[in-house]
Each structure stands twice: as C-alpha cells, then as structure tokens.
Amino acid sequence: xxxxxxxxxxxxxxxxxxxxxxxxxxxxxxxxxxxxxxxxxxxxxxxxxxxxxxxxxxxxxxxxxxxxxxxxxxxxxxxxxxxxxxxxxxxxxxxxxxxxxxxxxxxxxxxxxxxxxxxxxxxxxxxxxxxxxxxxxxxxxxxxxxxxxxxxxxxxxxxxxxxxxxxxxxxxxxxxxxxxxxxxxxxxxxxxxxxxxxxxxxxxxxxxxxxxxxxxxxxxxxxxxxxxxxxxxxxxxxxxxxxxxxxxxxxxxxxxxxxxxxxxxxxxxxxxxxxxxxxxxx
Amino acid sequence: xxxxxxxxxxxxxxxxxxxxxxxxxxxxxxxxxxxxxxxxxxxxxxxxxxxxxxxxxxxxxxxxxxxxxxxxxxxxxxxxxxxxxxxxxxxxxxxxxxxxxxxxxxxxxxxxxxxxxxxxxxxxxxxxxxxxxxxxxxxxxxxxxxxxxxxxxxxxxxxxxxxxxxxxxxxxxxxxxxxxxxxxxxxxxxxxxxxxxxxxxxxxxxxxxxxxxxxxxxxxxxxxxxxxxxxxxxxxxxxxxxxxxxxxxxxxxxxxxxxxxxxxxxxxxxxxxxxxxxxxxxxxxxxxxxxxxxxxxxxxxxxxxxxxxxxxxxxxxxxxxxxxxxxxxxxxxxxxxxxxxxx
Numbered sequence: 001x002x003x004x005x006x007x008x009x010x011x012x013x014x015x016x017x018x019x020x021x022x023x024x025x026x027x028x029x030x031x032x033x034x035x036x037x038x039x040x041x042x043x044x045x046x047x048x049x050x051x052x053x054x055x056x057x058x059x060x061x062x063x064x065x066x067x068x069x070x071x072x073x074x075x076x077x078x079x080x081x082x083x084x085x086x087x088x089x090x091x092x093x094x095x096x097x098x099x100x101x102x103x104x105x106x107x108x109x110x111x112x113x114x115x116x117x118x119x120x121x122x123x124x125x126x127x128x129x130x131x132x133x134x135x136x137x138x139x140x141x142x143x144x145x146x147x148x149x150x151x152x153x154x155x156x157x158x159x160x161x162x163x164x165x166x167x168x169x170x171x172x173x174x175x176x177x178x179x180x181x182x183x184x185x186x187x188x189x190x191x192x193x194x195x196x197x198x199x200x201x202x203x204x205x206x207x208x209x210x211x212x213x214x215x216x217x218x219x220x221x222x223x224x225x226x227x228x229x230x231x232x233x234x235x236x237x238x239x240x241x242x243x244x245x246x247x248x249x250x251x252x253x254x255x256x257x258x259x260x261x262x263x264x265x266x267x268x269x270x271x272x273x274x275x276x277x278x279x280x281x282x
Numbered sequence: 283x284x285x286x287x288x289x290x291x292x293x294x295x296x297x298x299x300x301x302x303x304x305x306x307x308x309x310x311x312x313x314x315x316x317x318x319x320x321x322x323x324x325x326x327x328x329x330x331x332x333x334x335x336x337x338x339x340x341x342x343x344x345x346x347x348x349x350x351x352x353x354x355x356x357x358x359x360x361x362x363x364x365x366x367x368x369x370x371x372x373x374x375x376x377x378x379x380x381x382x383x384x385x386x387x388x389x390x391x392x393x394x395x396x397x398x399x400x401x402x403x404x405x406x407x408x409x410x411x412x413x414x415x416x417x418x419x420x421x422x423x424x425x426x427x428x429x430x431x432x433x434x435x436x437x438x439x440x441x442x443x444x445x446x447x448x449x450x451x452x453x454x455x456x457x458x459x460x461x462x463x464x465x466x467x468x469x470x471x472x473x474x475x476x477x478x479x480x481x482x483x484x485x486x487x488x489x490x491x492x493x494x495x496x497x498x499x500x501x502x503x504x505x506x507x508x509x510x511x512x513x514x515x516x517x518x519x520x521x522x523x524x525x526x527x528x529x530x531x532x533x534x535x536x537x538x539x540x541x542x543x544x545x546x547x548x549x550x551x552x553x554x555x556x557x558x559x560x561x562x563x564x565x566x567x568x569x570x571x572x573x574x575x576x577x578x579x580x581x582x583x584x585x586x587x588x589x590x591x592x593x594x595x596x597x598x599x600x601x602x603x604x605x606x607x608x609x610x611x612x613x614x615x616x617x618x619x620x621x622x623x624x625x
Contacts, residue, residue: 058543083561218564
C-alpha cells in the first residue's frame with residue numbers, strides 16, 4: 001500500500017463543525033462551518049466564486065458555493081436551499097454538529113482583471129450566494145477597486161436573502177445598493193420589477209473599465225446580459241457562475257462536462273464570451 | 283528502446299514466471315465471454331486478436347468499488363482494490379486507452395485509486411491483427427511507443443520483445459535464458475512484412491483526423507436529433523468504451539446497528555437521463571440528442587482538456603455493441619454525408 005499513501009486523497013472529506021446555522025428565509029438556511037483542525041481552518045484559503053463539497057456519511061456529497069469572503073478567514077459560510085436528500089439532512093444539523101467538507105474547487109471569479117475597475121454585481125434570487133463572497137471581498141479590499149454597484153432582485157421582500165445585512169449596506173457611501181422585488185408589499189421602499197429595470201439607475205460609466213459579475217436563475221442571464229451589452233461592456237468582462245451536477249469536484253467523474261471542458265476545473269466562473277465560444281454553457 | 287527476441291515455445295513459461303512481479307491478470311473466457319480477470323492458471327490466458335467485451339479500463343477504473351469506509355470517526359480511505367499485478371495481453375489500442383485515461387485521472391490532483399492501480403500494475407502488451415470492426419488504423423492507435431513494460435510483437439515462430447521500462451527489463455533479466463540480443467536483418471524484414479500485411483487486413487475506416495473540426499461545425503446538425511430519436515439511453519456504449527471515465531458516487535450503510543458504511547464509486551454514463559440533473563430539477567441535458575453529442579464530443583473532438591486529443595482509440599466496440607447502430611462509424615458518416623442521415 002506504500003504506493004497509494006504517497007498520493008494525497010483529493011476525495012477525503014475533512015471533519016468540520018457547524019459553528020452557527022439559522023433560517024434565512026423559508027427552506028433556505030445559512031451555515032457557518034469551521035474545519036475541526038485549527039491549522040486547517042486558518043490555512044483554508046479560497047477565491048470568491050469557488051465551491052466546496054459537503055458530505056454527510058451515509059447520505060452523500062454535493063457541491064455548494066462559498067458565500068463568505070477569504071478576507072475573513074477561519075469560517076466558511078454557505079447559504080443552502082433545501083432541495084433534496086442531502087440538504088434535508090443538513091437542515092437537521094444543529095450548532096456544533098459535525099459535517100464533512102473538502103475543497104475549495106473551481107476557478108473562482110477573476111479578481112486580477114477586476115482590480116482598479118468599476119464593479120457591477122447583479123444577483124437574482126439564490127444567485128446572491130456566490131456573489132456575497134465577491135461583494136465582501138471588494139468591500140474588504142475597497143481601495144483596490146473602482147466604484148461598486150450591487151443590484152439584487154428577488155420575487156418578494158420576504159424572499160430577499162440577508163435582508164437586514166444588505167439593507168444596512170446602504171448606509172455605506174462606497175457602494176451603491178439597488179434592490180428590487182417582483183411583487184412588493186406595502187412596506188417595501190426599494191425598487192419594483194425585475195432586476196434589469198434598475199440598470200437605468202446606473203450612472204454613466206466607461207464600459208471598458210467595468211467588470212460585471214452575474215449569478216441567478218438560468219432565465220435571468222439572458223436579460224441581464226442584454227442590458228450589460230447595451231452598456232457596451234465587453235463580452236469577456238462579464239463574469240458569470242454556472243451550476244452543474246458534480247460528484248468529484250476535481251475533474252474525474254465527468255458529470256459537469258461542458259463541451260470538452262469541466263465546470264469544476266475550467267469553471268464554474270465563465271465569461272459571456274466563453275459561453276459563446278464553447279457551446280452548451282447557458 | 284531495447285528490443286530482444288524470444289522463441290515462441292518459451293512464451294508460456296516466461297509469462298508464468300511473471301508471477302514474481304505480481305498477480306497475473308489477462309483475458310480469459312468466462313461463460314463464453316472474453317473478459318479481463320485474474321488468472322488462477324496461465325493456461326486460462328487467451329491471447330489473440332479478439333478483444334474483450336469490457337475493456338481493460340475495468341482493471342484500473344473498476345466498475346464498482348469502495349472509496350472510503352465511514353463511521354462516527356469520519357471517512358477512512360479504502361485502498362483494498364489496489365494490488366500488485368501483471369496485466370498480460372493488452373492490445374495497442376487498449377494501451378492507448380490507458381494513456382488517455384491517464385490524462386483525466388493522473389492529472390493533478392491524482393486520483394489515488396486509478397493512480398495506485400496504474401503504479402502497481404505492469405503492462406505486458408501483445409500485438410494483434412485487425413478483426414472485423416477494428417478502426418485503430420484510422421485513429422493512429424495500431425502501434426504503441428509508450429505505456430507498456432514489455433510489448434510482444436507476434437511473428438509466429440518468435441516474438442520481438444520491446445522493453446518499455448526498467449521493470450520490464452527486470453522481468454527479462456529474471457529469465458534471460460529465454461531471450462536473444464541479436465535481432466537479425468531477416469528478423470527485421472519479417473517484422474516489416476508483418477506490418478505491411480497487417481495494414482491490408484483492415485476492413486473499416488473513418489475520417490478520424492478531420493472529426494474535431496467537423497464536430498465544431500456540426501454542433502447544430504440535424505443528425506444529432508436523428509440519432510437521439512433512435513437512441514435508447516441504455517449506456518452500453520459507455521460501458522464498453524475504453525475511454526469512458528464517468529462515475530457516480532453513492533453512500534451505502536452497513537447492515538448493522540452502528541452508523542457505518544462505505545462510499546462507493548461505480549461506472550456511470552452520460553447517456554442516462556439524470557446524468558446532468560441538478561438540485562431543483564433542472565436538467566442540463568434533458569434530450570438524448572444532447573447527451574449523444576456530449577459523448578461524441580469526447581470521442582471525436584477533444585477529451586479532458588481544450589485542444590486535447592479525442593478519446594476514440596478505434597477498438598470498434600461501439601460498432602459491435604450499440605443495439606441501434608449508433609457508433610463512431612455511423613456518426614462520422616452522418617456528419618460527413620450530404621445525404622439524409624439515417625433511416
């Protein structure tokens with residue numbers, strides 16, 4: 001067995017503790033987790049847009065995007081929708097319970113080309129989860145970036161994830177937050193309608209100096225990209241994160257194949273140009 | 283490369299002597315089917331031109347095995363699938379298939395199961411003559427230059443033995459009385475004649491070299507829908523294809539009172555409807571046409587990475603196996619042909 005012991009096992013789930021978990025909105029829970037091993041917890045670094053594989057023994061394993069920022073190390077945050085066998089079991093986990101995590105995987109957002117540029121973050125529904133990572137990363141490294149616009153749309157005010165957190169962000173002067181819901185309630189004071197409606201609120205920007213980051217339901221991409229292209233933002237400056245079925249996270253199991261690429265390695269972040277260049281992405 | 287000569291009469295004794303280097307594996311007939319398995323006796327070994335139903339990948343990427351055992355203490359890797367082996371009788375196309383699988387499984391981070399099985403297995407290649415559906419001349423996989431420890435070119439009364447690794451050299455050295463250093467001019471002539479004769483035996487071919495471009499051009503071709511109409515999503519193509527690497531992972535509890543069990547890995551196929559299904563019910567490849575196109579993208583365009591080589595190694599198994607006649611020949615014909623694709 002000496003041969004094998006020399007190869008680190010990339011599929012090894014590592015024990016982690018649920019530090020805190022609570023309901024965000026109905027069927028959506030927020031999890032803060034931390035590797036049991038303190039050195040591993042502090043050394044765990046990642047890029048916004050990367051994901052981890054979460055395991056529960058006997059139930060299975062699935063990919064989840066990281067919702068926290070690497071600029072605040074030690075804790076991994078994830079916002080999870082209850083949607084199957086594994087998430088059903090995860091939702092039963094209490095604070096201090098054990099789960100298993102491995103990662104991080106994927107390419108993450110291209111932060112290098114974002115440096116010094118104006119950033120437009122466009123989130124729809126659960127798509128805000130990976131974008132929350134890049135949002136806080138930019139805020140934590142504020143001087144490295146130009147203006148910051150955060151556009152977020154949900155169906156109703158009750159379905160806004162991290163509502164109080166995001167409403168508090170409006171107090172900051174170094175970010176423009178634009179929130180909208182399709183179906184407002186009487187007490188809703190922000191925008192109404194789909195997320196693309198808020199593009200008219202953006203100031204005049206130099207499109208070559210803008211990086212847009214987009215995540216949301218498949219249907220949203222088409223409309224958001226149309227708006228971004230109307231602003232004349234180059235196609236390779238629009239970054240989007242995709243979802244696929246995955247069993248390994250490291251380019252072996254084949255499930256996330258796109259054309260001849262693997263979402264888990266060459267993605268999950270692709271530019272709009274990539275989606276035109278490689279077929280099948282969206 | 284060092285090449286030696288061995289008289290045919292020594293073959294069986296020599297192969298038996300390889301037990302010193304690991305458990306012997308090779309093609310053998312079981313219930314009428316030629317299959318890769320452990321050889322309890324060297325006499326079970328079937329060397330010849332016929333290829334096994336299931337390719338040699340099953341010895342390196344097993345159909346089903348346990349990756350981890352789990353209990354309350356966590357996940358412990360289970361490497362029991364790995365053993366020291368000598369795999370005898372691997373045809374050139376199958377050696378190429380392992381090199382293709384290496385591109386997936388050995389590229390960092392290395393898969394320790396496949397990687398462990400590769401590292402602990404010696405490959406003893408054997409030449410073959412084309413059978414009915416062999417396409418290896420088209421795919422350029424009829425000859426091997428790497429990927430074996432020893433390779434035996436069968437020239438009837440003797441073998442040319444190509445030594446591909448230091449382990450291979452040790453195997454020869456162990457029974458050096460069987461081997462002759464001097465390959466004569468006549469031997470070389472005989473080898474050249476064998477190669478020329480072999481080239482004439484191919485009955486089928488296809489335009490493999492132009493397929494990557496054609497696959498790009500034909501992404502929206504109607505042929506995919508036509509094939510999708512007749513495909514029954516049985517997944518047999520994936521099972522018999524030497525370069526299909528996809529697998530699924532499932533956790534299985536032990537039948538006991540403790541929360542223990544194992545995490546199993548087993549072959550999967552992109553032909554199955556739930557292959558690209560994600561949480562919430564969205565299926566990225568809901569149609570059979572989409573799934574077929576993915577399969578053939580990997581076989582005929584690129585495999586593993588951008589600008590990589592296509593996965594097809596021309597063994598012809600899909601030609602023999604697909605119950606509705608979808609295979610690299612019919613697909614490439616349909617994409618090239620100006621005619622209506624299939625009936």
